[in-house]
Amino acid sequence: MMYARFGGDNKVERPIRLLRRAGGYGKDLIGPAAGAMAATVASTVARLASPLVIRLGIDKGVIDRDLRIITNATLILIAVLVVQYVSQRVSVYSVAWVAERYLRSMRVRVFRHLISLDMGFFGRSKTGVLVARMTSDIESLTEFANQGAVSVVSSVLMVTGVTGAMLLVDVTLAFSVLALMPLLIVMSLVFRRYADRAYQAIREQIGQVLGALQEGISGVRVVQAYTQEGRQAIEFGRVNQRYFEANLSAAKAIASYFPAVDLLASLGIALILFVGGSRVLDGDMSFGSLVAFLLYLGYFFEPIVQLSNVYNLLQAALAALSKLFGILDTRTAVPEVDRPTVLAEPVCGEVNFRGVSFGYDPETSVLEDIDLAIGCGERVAVVGETGGGKSTLAKLAVRFHDPTRGSVSIDGVDLRELSFAALRRHVALVPQEGYLFGGTLRDNLAFARPDISDEEIWSVCATMGIGDWVRGLPERLDTEVRERGSRLSSGERQLVALARALIADPALIVLDEATSNLDPETEARIEAALSVLFEGRTAMVIAHRLQTARRADRVVLVDGGRIVEEGTHDDLIARDGAYARLSEVWKGTGIAS
Amino acid sequence: MTTTLRDPAVRSGLRLLGRTLLQYRRESMFSVASALLWMTVVVLTPYLTKLVIDRAIDGEKREMLLPLVGLVVAAGVLKAVGIGGRRFFAFSLSYRAETDLRNRIFEHLQRLAFSFHDRVPTGELLARSSSDLSQVRLIFAMLPISTANLVMFVVVVIVLVALDPVLGLLSALTVPALLFLANRYARRVLKVSWDVQQRLADLSNVVEEVVAGVRVVKSYGQEDQEVGRLSRAANRIFTRTMDMLRLRSIYVPLFELIPAVATVLVVLVGGRRVVEGSMTLGDFVAFTQYLVALQFPLRITGWFFAELPRAAASAARVTDLLRTAPDIRDLDGATSLPDGPGDVRLTDVSFSYPDGPPVLDGVDLHIPGGSSVALVGSTGSGKTTLAYLLPRFYDPSNGSVRIDGIDITGVLIDDLRSEVAVVFEETFLFSATIGENIAFGNPDATEEQVRLAARLAQAHEFIADLEDGYETVVGERGYSMSGGQRQRIALARAILRDPRILILDDATSSVDAITEGEIRAALEQVMEGRTTIIIAHRTSTLTLADRVILLDDGKVVASGPHEELLASVPRYREVLAESGVFPADEGAP
Structure with missing residues (x-):
């Protein structure tokens, strides 16, 4: 019934x-x-x-x-x-x-x-x-x-x-x-x-x-x-x-x-x-x-x-x-350590997954024995089918969960040894389809650093190519974005989310790429904004498009909780394996460009 | 209060209250009758006490004591019966009325057309059927006791005046004084309590927003900032609630003070009279007893009058809702839809939402039975609206829609909709098993039929992989599925209806590329022998259709096979590029 x-x-x-x-x-x-x-x-x-x-x-x-x-x-x-x-x-x-x-x-x-x-x-x-x-x-x-x-x-x-x-x-x-x-x-x-x-x-x-x-x-x-x-x-x-x-x-x-x-x-x-x-x-x-x-x-x-x-x-x-x-x-499953290790400055955002396994419940494992190293300043695209484990990989990199086995470290320090303040300061997960909170544009941009000056916000907006757009809004930084940013278009929301990430200024960015499609002009603006954001940072991108994978220094294909293929885009295409097949599918459905 | 009760909306609410009372005559009569019985005994008890005092105690007649006390006990039994009856019938009346009204609202809501639901948010409808109805129920629950109380005032005042005119009038003054205060209190507290409600809603928004955006909050480690936001909201609730409670602390003790002042007057004036010999000791005690007996009923009645306008306003909102007629109804003499291939013809169809610009503007369109078309256009071009005219989710403002030659406004809606199945862009799953969700439109379908539909929609495999298979409970409080899985269940639901016309409104947008390829094959099979209307953004889905219809600004601007339009219509390429379907700068892969 x-x-x-x-x-x-x-x-x-x-x-x-x-x-x-x-x-x-x-x-x-x-x-x-x-x-x-x-x-x-x-x-x-x-x-x-x-x-x-x-x-x-x-x-x-x-x-x-x-x-x-x-x-x-x-x-x-x-x-x-x-x-x-x-x-x-x-x-x-x-x-x-x-x-x-x-x-x-x-x-x-x-x-x-x-x-x-x-x-x-x-x-x-x-x-x-x-x-x-x-x-x-x-x-x-x-x-x-x-x-x-x-x-x-x-x-x-x-x-x-x-x-x-x-x-x-x-x-x-x-x-x-x-x-x-x-x-x-x-x-x-x-x-x-x-x-x-x-x-x-x-x-x-x-x-x-x-x-x-x-x-x-x-x-x-x-x-x-x-x-x-x-x-x-x-x-x-x-x-x-x-x-x-x-x-x-x-x-x-x-x-x-x-x-x-x-x-x-x-x-x-x-x-x-x-x-x-x-x-x-x-x-x-x-x-x-x-x-x-x-x-x-x-x-x-x-x-x-x-x-x-x-x-x-x-x-x-x-x-x-x-x-x-x-x-x-209810106890948190990711407790903060009592005596945290301090990361040596400057933090460069080098990530290391060592023998990482993980499952949301004990019986079913989502990730199985993952070894992955992302070097300083490297840009790695993680691709694979839905349900293959790529988003879980991203969540482990920012310690939304702890691995059931193995360890994840940044600059050689296990994430579990860091204070949350230090972790969040240097590592950020950025959902590109950014969630905006009710409040002004300033509140949303300055989310990670509420005490930042307006000059700094404006300068970030300029670097991200949204300065003119913000100046054109009726109340500029004071514009209310309304419920979940419903006043802004999808592209505008993404640009704001990226600018917010730039203001947060983390050493390691874990970007969850947008799945929705945008018009070519907005697409280009977002590409430009992404390049600025990635500049001088280590990046792990959960990619949904061929183009993104193509631009990365290295591509990692995750399927069934394991890393199946790893290499540059051209290498993998040449190998004619799973990645080559996936890129064909992408082309075929018109998601690629 | 009087001004609000004269308000026409409030009066229509009062009429609803009246009609409901008539509907539950039996309960209403019994509850009022037992309340009156209770009241009678309450009024008599102090008199009996007086008799005991004057006749037996003061009159020093010991033999009278036991029989008179026996009367007091008998009166107590009657009073208990009265209270029991009053409470039971009042509860029964009020809950019956509430349940019935809620059923009516629900049933009515199910029938109101899309245009109504587009306009009125879910939260508001929920409020009508929960908090407004609780207000209405309270009035029914309090009605018997309040009626009895009113009668009691009158009787007690008469008794008091009869016992002693001066003292009687003095104590009778407490009644208007209390009512006046109750009314004043109600008026002042109403505004404040509304503010408190508003601020509670604000806090709930903060929580909802933070929970929904918890990924961002955690990504940037801004938990403290959000705690600050919440504690500010909690503070705002605190200050306004304290305003409300300050009013309460002023008035509520007054409600007790006034009858107490009356007691003082009785002691002062009555005491002198007994001393002077112009009043019996029994009368004196009876007076104090009456005043004690009056205290509680007076408070209740004050409260009743304070609540009445609010309840009437709630009832008015309910009436308002029940009176809204569905925009889309069966015409008198509507017939069933004769068999046919599903030939669709739109003639000079225009449509606009109330106070909006035209969405469709003179559309002429013919979709031969069994063929398939894809509707393409930028956001707001009217694709979805056009498709929704076929099952009469909306009626065109102008022009006609015919299926197999029959104007659909003359067809029974149930009949029409059983032949036109829609798979919505936003998949809605009910809190029921997967099997029940697939069989939603065909509750009598056999297990095999459900499985077959699931297979066709490429859903069987993942369902079978679940621990409970088709018995897995889904929906808001059940197992959560991915967008693609949900869409496939919705597709199976439509397939099971076996409709003449199938409308797929962006129905595979959340399915990943590989599954889409699999569904494609299934869709080709499903579309066989049915008229199909596809709204989609992916090239692969668009090419499923025999023909593409390009809509722009509410008009059909081009129509033909995908490749043909691609080659000859620049606007088509633009629209596709706009929605990211197709690369503007390179040919098909």
């Missing part, structure tokens, strides 16, 4: 461990958190105080017929209310401030870790999932923090406080009301177990629904071309129905639990009236205490209902935490 395979794993590990770890990340917020807690305690105490004041007013004022006490009680009550308002306001704001601060640091922490992970991780993960970690998962923490956290803190305080206050007012009556507690706890535990399952199902189903929607909309053209609108709607209806059913079963749990809690509250009132009433009649308790108890009972059950209300939010937050920790626990 279609749509059967959306959605991920929503298992939640032990809540206490998750929460303890989450707390560990907020150590620097302990001071403000304590302040927020104090404000919350103050507001709770103020709320608890008012029934006591009312009791005083009733017993000493109303019953004893003392107007002065009634007035005083009112004044005290007003003072209590002012304290309550101010402390509540401070509490809401400060709890939120702590929560938002925490979330902000969590965002940065997760992102910092995410971006430090190896390329293998990014290859395995879908963009959408990673974006969801940084957005919807953190937002469900926000929701809990904003709506739930205050409730949890104040509810717990409230229940404790009310219990204390009731004991203070009348021990016997307090115990008879508290006798309802075990029942309430058992009910809540049963509800929790049931609700856990229901909410888990809901979270899974909502993932399915969103996935199916997304797919139904982005694939709508294919659906219409193959006239499957009806079937798609029916299948979506099924997914949607499962989501509905998951919600309905949660609704049943909720619709049983809350009435039961409320019934207990009514029983509480009955108990207070009966036991308390008898005690008042017996003269063991004052009438004001009875009224105070009735008021407290409201304060007693409301927080429990609230806690159950935020339970869903808590569950979602725990699920999000466990996913976020999943990212934080």
Whole structure:
């Protein structure tokens, strides 16, 4: 069935461990958190105080017929209310401030870790999932923090406080009301177990629904071309129905639990009236205490209902935490060495692959026992069929991955012995179909060296032959390139990517040649730009065109994870082997020129 | 709030809400009824308390205590039933409505024509069917309790006034005060929370961009720079969220303060009255109880009115979407397409996108049944648009398209599209197995048929090499395939449809040179006996066609075999060179 395979794993590990770890990340917020807690305690105490004041007013004022006490009680009550308002306001704001601060640091922490992970991780993960970690998962923490956290803190305080206050007012009556507690706890535990399952199902189903929607909309053209609108709607209806059913079963749990809690509250009132009433009649308790108890009972059950209300939010937050920790626990497959070797200046970019084997997973090897040396200032073209391993070779040269066997070195130093800063400074992988970031042209050009001066940028633009073009743009270097450079043509994007590489000024360039075709004029400009870029550098070019291979000092043909042929273009053509055949194919499809 | 509720868009949203309510009469009635039951008991409970106090405790009649307390328990049971019913039916109503509306939206979206989907981004449609619907659902979920609350206000105010006019009116004042504040809060917070949403979207863009461009970030070792960018975005969220929370910290405690002030008034005024003897002790306690009972419902109702305009706006957006009629529909009296060889004739066809320049301008074209043509032209010359007129993805603004002599506007769309198969430039694979993807247009195809189609598209071999073969799950969350592999699956999908007319829209652009050679042979076999329209850039693909049609500025400028055009039409050579198909300076290899 279609749509059967959306959605991920929503298992939640032990809540206490998750929460303890989450707390560990907020150590620097302990001071403000304590302040927020104090404000919350103050507001709770103020709320608890008012029934006591009312009791005083009733017993000493109303019953004893003392107007002065009634007035005083009112004044005290007003003072209590002012304290309550101010402390509540401070509490809401400060709890939120702590929560938002925490979330902000969590965002940065997760992102910092995410971006430090190896390329293998990014290859395995879908963009959408990673974006969801940084957005919807953190937002469900926000929701809990904003709506739930205050409730949890104040509810717990409230229940404790009310219990204390009731004991203070009348021990016997307090115990008879508290006798309802075990029942309430058992009910809540049963509800929790049931609700856990229901909410888990809901979270899974909502993932399915969103996935199916997304797919139904982005694939709508294919659906219409193959006239499957009806079937798609029916299948979506099924997914949607499962989501509905998951919600309905949660609704049943909720619709049983809350009435039961409320019934207990009514029983509480009955108990207070009966036991308390008898005690008042017996003269063991004052009438004001009875009224105070009735008021407290409201304060007693409301927080429990609230806690159950935020339970869903808590569950979602725990699920999000466990996913976020999943990212934080992912270790990079290419760790940085503790004590890096320093490359001797000047770095010339000599590369050496020695007995290199590599596979993305242990069973299938993509590269097998590669030996390849590229000398200082040499330009080597790597060619071969898709899937033959040439891109993998490029990725190993810039240490996006580490070889499973053998070693890759630059200027005689194993890449694994270098700091990332040094490695990135001297070795750059340049995808010719350059990815441009949203922002200005300057941001994109100066990407590798954000502090570079405008003069330098202009001079690089001039050398790369794009000075006039940039000057012709409406806002020159400040021109916004828009989403992924959609404002620029493919040729312009490539030229910008090459200029960006020139500004980075690496000793070794690993160029992934563009596959798309351009008009001859742009092609020529790019050729010129490439010559400037390669000048005085070592270059390893993953070539897709005959022309590029022809211009290189040496050609390496990779197939089935091995180097099959190696030599100059003319030598290899003369040899009439695999390379000669490949160049015939290139000519035949019109990709060559 | 009142002004927004008068907004015509909002009113159409309210009408949708009303209609949905009518549709789920049963749930609506039950939920409102149980809410009213609940409400009645809530109102009665303080009165019962008063009875217990006045009759039994203050009146010192111990024998009355137990029966009266029994009444309190009975009332508690009724109240619990009311709450249970209210919650269950409200949930059921709201989720049923949401599910139903989402189905309708999805079904509708499936039928809206290409022109609509070209215009409206996926993200926006997703928002309609998720966050807008959640807003709508919230209103349905809150409706029963809010209705009951409104009734309750009225009843409680009457009871209070009856108990004591002055005290009653004093405490009744809390209601308008709370509603006023709720409304004010909603208005102020709406703008800020919208900003927060915007900034969240900005952050999501940063993440998406960095993840998509992670190769560049890593190549130049600029991880720190990107972390800086993200933390600035996170900061912007922080500051605006704090603005929102500041508003909350001002208003939310006020919602509690106001009923509390009312309690103070009751203690002050009521206490004096009891002392003066003009009020019973029970009435006094009942008053305080009512005020406590009112607090929570008042907060809910305030919230309901605060949310209503927003939900109505969401409902309006949903209505808007559901009301958009598909541009391309079956005509009344549309017939099926009679058998034929697939002869295509375009007569004086013009086409332009809304508010755009003409894309096709008076095209006359005849493609005899069973023959093949290649459409060539520079970007924007109208090749794809022309091809998309045949399955009626778009209708021409002028002129007619005939297949086997029949004007296609008079043909049933399902019929037409079953005879015209398109392989799109961008391959879309569903999250399903490879087998299901190939059989997408023919869900009843047998395994052999699927395999045969895959073989013809040169896809069988690589599929068979996969661990799970045809059972391998692909699509957004499944196994990721290369562009060439995806295109071959799409080709197999079209082949399985066995169409009269086959349109290949740059369908082999991502296939590498060697595989292309293999597909070429397969294509020749597939094209046999079918009318085929090829849009391509490679010489090898172009030469597959009997004839090349050169399009320029929306007009057919030349037509004939590839070699002939190459020799005689300079513009043809130019266009080919432009798209890099063919070397401008040297002859064919």
